Amino acid sequence: MTDPITWIANWLEKILEGIGLPSGIVILILTILGVLIVVIFVLVMDIFLVWMERKVVARFQDRLGPNRVGPYGLIQPIADVIKLLIKEDTTPKGADVLVYNLAPVIALASVLVIWAVIPFAPTLVGAEINIGILFIVAFGGIGTLAIIMAGWSSNNKYALIGAFRTVAQVVSYEIPMVIALLIPVILARTMSIQGIVESQELWNIVIAPLAAAILLISSIAEIGRTPFDLLEAESEIVAGFHIEYSGMKFGLFYAGELLHALTIGALFSTLFLGGWRGPFVEQVPVLGVIYLFIKAFLVYFLIMWIRYTLPRIRIDHMLNFNWKFLTPLALIMLMVTAIMDKLLSNYSKISYAIVMLAVNIIIIWAVLLVLKSYSSFERQQVGVLRPTANPDAVLSHIVKETSPAQEATES
Amino acid sequence: MTFEQLLFILIAAGTLGAALLVVTTRNLIHAALWLIATLFGVAILFVFLNAGFLGVVQVVIYIGAIAILMIFAIMLTRQVADTKGPRFNENWLWALFISLVFFAAIAYILSLLPEFEGTKPILSSEIDPIKQLGVALVSPDSYLLAFELASVLLLAALIGAVIIAWEQR
Numbered sequence: 001m002t003d004p005i006t007w008i009a010n011w012l013e014k015i016l017e018g019i020g021l022p023s024g025i026v027i028l029i030l031t032i033l034g035v036l037i038v039v040i041f042v043l044v045m046d047i048f049l050v051w052m053e054r055k056v057v058a059r060f061q062d063r064l065g066p067n068r069v070g071p072y073g074l075i076q077p078i079a080d081v082i083k084l085l086i087k088e089d090t091t092p093k094g095a096d097v098l099v100y101n102l103a104p105v106i107a108l109a110s111v112l113v114i115w116a117v118i119p120f121a122p123t124l125v126g127a128e129i130n131i132g133i134l135f136i137v138a139f140g141g142i143g144t145l146a147i148i149m150a151g152w153s154s155n156n157k158y159a160l161i162g163a164f165r166t167v168a169q170v171v172s173y174e175i176p177m178v179i180a181l182l183i184p185v186i187l188a189r190t191m192s193i194q195g196i197v198e199s200q201e202l203w204n205i206v207i208a209p210l211a212a213a214i215l216l217i218s219s220i221a222e223i224g225r226t227p228f229d230l231l232e233a234e235s236e237i238v239a240g241f242h243i244e245y246s247g248m249k250f251g252l253f254y255a256g257e258l259l260h261a262l263t264i265g266a267l268f269s270t271l272f273l274g275g276w277r278g279p280f281v282e283q284v285p286v287l288g289v290i291y292l293f294i295k296a297f298l299v300y301f302l303i304m305w306i307r308y309t310l311p312r313i314r315i316d317h318m319l320n321f322n323w324k325f326l327t328p329l330a331l332i333m334l335m336v337t338a339i340m341d342k343l344l345s346n347y348s349k350i351s352y353a354i355v356m357l358a359v360n361i362i363i364i365w366a367v368l369l370v371l372k373s374y375s376s377f378e379r380q381q382v383g384v385l386r387p388t389a390n391p392d393a394v395l396s397h398i399v400k401e402t403s404p405a406q407e408a409t410e411s
Numbered sequence: 412m413t414f415e416q417l418l419f420i421l422i423a424a425g426t427l428g429a430a431l432l433v434v435t436t437r438n439l440i441h442a443a444l445w446l447i448a449t450l451f452g453v454a455i456l457f458v459f460l461n462a463g464f465l466g467v468v469q470v471v472i473y474i475g476a477i478a479i480l481m482i483f484a485i486m487l488t489r490q491v492a493d494t495k496g497p498r499f500n501e502n503w504l505w506a507l508f509i510s511l512v513f514f515a516a517i518a519y520i521l522s523l524l525p526e527f528e529g530t531k532p533i534l535s536s537e538i539d540p541i542k543q544l545g546v547a548l549v550s551p552d553s554y555l556l557a558f559e560l561a562s563v564l565l566l567a568a569l570i571g572a573v574i575i576a577w578e579q580r
Contacts, residue, residue, distance in 0.1 A: 024414070099444065130541055134467040141475025145447065148482055152440060160486065167483045171476070191541060 004286060006123050009034075035116075038126060042115050042259065049258045050077040053304065060308040087247035095244065096153035103150035104245065104252035110143035111260045118266050119194045121276050121288030132193035133181050136267065137174070140222060143260070144170045147231065150253070151241035162240025165315070166231045170222055172322045177218035179330035183211035183337050184271045197275035202349065205272040207356045208337060210364060212272040214330050219264040220303060221322070223257060227310040230318060262300050269295030329367065336363065419459060426452030437498070439485045447478045464541055 009030060016026045051066065051074060058065025066073030091097060117132040119125035129135060144166060151163025185191050187207060188199035205212045221228040232240030242253045269275060273295045276288025313321070340359055344352045429448040436442045450473045457466035547553040
C-alpha cells in the first residue's frame with residue numbers, strides 16, 4: 001500500500017480484463033481515466049489557487065483579503081466561479097467569432113498539457129517521453145498563439161496592442177528560457193524529465209544556480225506577470241488581450257494564468273529542486289507527490305513575492321534586459337557548463353559540484369561588476385533623448401532636423 | 412483496418428483539408444491559423460512514425476516561431492487581412508502542372524524503396540533516437556558539413572537582419 005495509485009490502476013486493469021475486454025481497450029480506458037484524474041486534480045487546485053493568490057496579495061498589501069464566505073474566506077473562489085458562470089457572455093461587434101471563442105480554450109489547454117510530462121513520483125508520470133523538455137517549450141509557444149488569437153479576434157485596439165506586446169515579449173524571452181532549460185539537460189544527459197529528476201542526487205540548483213535564476217526570470221516574463229505584465233498593463237491598455245472577454249471565457253484566461261504560474265513552479269522544482277526527491281521516497285513513492293507540490297508552491301510563492309513587490313518594467317528596458325543581458329548570459333552559461341562538464345567528467349560527484357558552484361559564483365560576481373559599471377553609465381545618460389511612445393514627438397523632431405524652411409533661414 | 416490505420420487516415424485527411432483551406436481562405440489570418448493546423452497535423456504524423464523529436468521540433472519552430480511571426484506581420488498590415496482581389500493569377504495552370512509533376516516524382520521515388528510495401532523494421536528499444544541524432548549531427552562521416560553549413564547560413568541571415576534594422580547614425 002505504499003503506492004496506492006499504481007495499485008488502483010493494476011486492480012482496475014484486472015477487473016476490466018476479467019470482464020473480457022481486449023487489452024488495447026483496457027489500456028485506452030485506463031489512459032483516459034488517468035488523464036481525467038490529472039486534469040480534475042489540477043483544475044480543482046486551480047480554484048484553490050485563486051483563494052491563495054488573493055490571500056497572499058492581501059498580506060503583501062497589508063490587507064486581510066477574502067474573509068466573509070466560509071472559514072478564512074475559503075469558499076470565496078466557489079462564489080467567484082458561480083459569478084463567472086452566470087455572467088452574461090458577450091461577443092464584441094466585428095469579432096471573429098470562431099477564433100474569439102477558441103482562444104481561451106487553447107490558452108488553458110496549453111497549460112494543462114504540460115502536466116502530462118511532469119513526473120509526480122518515481123512510479124507516477126503521465127507520459128514518459130524522451131523529449132520532455134522540448135515538449136514543454138512547444139506548448140509554451142501554443143499558449144502565445146492563444147493570446148495572439150484573443151488579441152486579434154476581439155476587434156479592439158487595446159487587445160491588439162496587448163497581442164503585439166505579447167509577441168515582442170514572450171517570443172524574445174523564450175530564447176533565454178530555452179537556453180537555460182538546456183543546462184539541466186547537459187547535467188543529466190537526457191531530455192526526459194523523469195531522467196533529469198533521477199539524476200539529481202544533488203539538486204541542480206546547487207550546481208547551476210545562475211541557470212535557475214535565468215529560467216525563473218524568463219518564465220515570469222513568459223507568463224506575463226509583474227514586473228513583465230506589459231501585455232495586460234492596466235494603466236496603459238486597460239486589460240490587454242482579454243479586454244473583451246467576460247464570464248467564463250475570461251475565467252479560462254484567469255485560471256490559465258494562475259495555473260501557468262503553478263506549472264512554472266512545478267517545472268522549476270522538477271528541473272532544479274529535485275522534483276519528487278525527498279526522504280523515504282524510495283520506500284513510499286506516493287510521498288513524491290507531496291514533496292513535488294511543497295516545492296512547487298514554494299516557487300509559486302516566490303513568483304507572487306516578486307509580483308507584488310516590483311513595479312512594472314518599461315518596455316525598452318524589458319527588451320534591453322532580455323537581448324543585452326539575459327540572452328548573452330544564458331549563452332555564456334551554456335558554453336561554460338558544457339565545457340566544465342566535459343573537463344570534470346573524471347572527478348568525483350562532490351568535487352564536480354563544488355567546482356561548478358565556484359564557477360557559477362565567479363560568473364555572478366563578474367556580472368555584478370559589469371552591471372555596476374553599466375548602471376553608472378546609464379545614470380550619466382539622463383539628458384539624452386529616449387525612445388518615446390508618442391509618435392508626434394518623434395516626427396516633429398525628425399521634421400525639425402530636415403525642414404527646408406529651417407535650412408533656408410539658416411543659410 | 413487497424414485502429415492505427417484509422418487514426419492515420421483521419422489525421423492525414425484533416426491535415427490535407429487544413430492545407431487546402433490555407434490557400435482557399437480569403438482572410439489572411441484565418442489562412443495562417445489553418446497553416447498552423449496543417450503543421451500540427453504533420454507533427455502528429457511524425458509522432459506516428461516514432462520520430463517524436465521531429466514532431467516536437469516541428470511544433471516549436473514552425474508553430475512557435477514562424478507561424479507566430481507570420482501572424483504578427485499580417486496584423487501589422489491590417490488592410491491586407493481581408494482581400495477582395497482575385498486569388499489566381501495567369502500562372503495557375505503552370506503551378507498546377509509543376510506541383511503534379513513534383514508529386515508524381517516523389518511518389519515514384521518512394522515506390523522504388525524496398526520498404527514501400529510490407530512491414531517496416533521495428534526500432535529496437537535499446538536505441539535512443541535522440542542520442543543517435545546528436546551523434547550523427549556532429550560526426551564527420553554523416554551530417555557534420557550540412558549541419559555547419561546550415562548554421563553559417565542562419566548566422567548570415569541573423570547578421571543581415573541586424574544590418575537592415577541598424578539605425579543609420
